[in-house]
Amino acid sequence: MKVLVPVKRVIDYNVKVRVKSDGSGVDLANVKMSMNPFDEISVEEAIRLKEAGKVDEIVVVSVGPQQAQETIRTALAMGADRGILVKVDDTVEPLAVAKILKGIVDEEKPELVILGKQAIDDDCNQTGQMLAALLGWSQGTFASKLDLGEGTVEVMREIDGGLQTVKLTMPAIVTADLRLNEPRYASLPNIMKAKKKPIDEKAASDYGVDTAPRLTVVATNEPPARQAGVKVADVAELVSKLKNEAGVL
Template sequence: MKILVAVKRVIDYNAKVRVKADNTDVDLSNTKMAINPFCEIAVEEAVRLKEAGTASEIIAVSVGPKVCQEQIRAALALGADRGIQIETEDSPESLNVAKLLAKIVEAEQPELIIMGKQAIDSDNNQTGQMLAALLGMPQATFASEVSIEDGKAQVTREVDGGLQTVAINLPAVVTTDLRLNEPRYAALPNIMKAKRKPLDVKTPADLGVELKQHTQLLKVTEPAERSAGILVSSVDELIEKLKNEAKVI
């Protein structure tokens, strides 16, 4: 079984996010970048399926400028077999990414596509669902447990009311939640081997996809600073402020 895993280049979750002075976007200069944590979980799950003998090949795919090859190589160091970069000037919006990934899926014919449920930079939670719709494939989102048997994927999903278990026919799209697994660290020998693994570069034109902008970023601002607390002298005063000022009771 062939597995395709999508990975995205994002600001490292430990790094402090800075906003540009003109509020046009996030400032990425001299900022540590990494694989989106949910995508890293997707890579780990694919590697575990391969180690269990369920999968035979793992392909890591990323959409973005040349620097995103760093994240593809990181996925290769974790256990993916080869990489594909779809080179664009920047990171496109969700629908464009889904269209590009759909072309790769059509060419590679994987039995399973595993993706992070969302990226920590945009938090859209859209690409996996859009990809499944474009491909006409079944989907199981927010997976906290995945097992493959008899041409089906049994997926336990995290939903508002608890856990839901569904069975879907392969090929299918699965998006990962935080509790699916804990990604491993790449060992130094595997990091060195990853440099020699094949990595193909394609463009949207190669795939016959025209990128169209459907949304416009108007402004980026930092969250409002937390205001100082207020000391009250009595319970009555606290209740009065909660009722008349905070209006929470």
């Protein structure tokens, strides 16, 4: 069985994000980039399925600039078999990504697509659902546990009331939540081997997809600085401040 895992290159989650002086967006100059954490979990889950003998090949795909090759190499060093880079220099919105992924799915014929539930840069939680709609495949979102069967996949997902388990008929789309697993670190030998693994380069035009953005960023602003806290002498003063100053009582 073949599994397709889309990955995205984003600002590293440990980096403090800076807004450009003109408010046009986030400053990416000289900023450390890495794989989207949710996608890293997706790669790890695909590798575990392969180690369990349930998956034969893992194909990683990224839609982004040439530097996204580094993100693909990270996935290959973790244990993926092959990479595909769809080179797009501008920002690509979720619908365009889903359309590109549909074209790749039509080419690669995977039985399962595992991707992160959202990206930490734009915080969109749409690509997996859109891809499932375009393909007409079953979907299991926010997966915290995944169990492959014979032609089926059981997905445990977190909902407001607790946990829900859905049984999907493959082919299927699964989006990974944080609690699905703990991604491994790539070893130095595997990092060196990953440099020799193949990465196919393609263009969005190969799939007939227009990647021009349909949304315009009006302004980007940093959140207001957090105000310092104050100490109160007793409960009565606390209630008074909550009622008269904060207005929450």
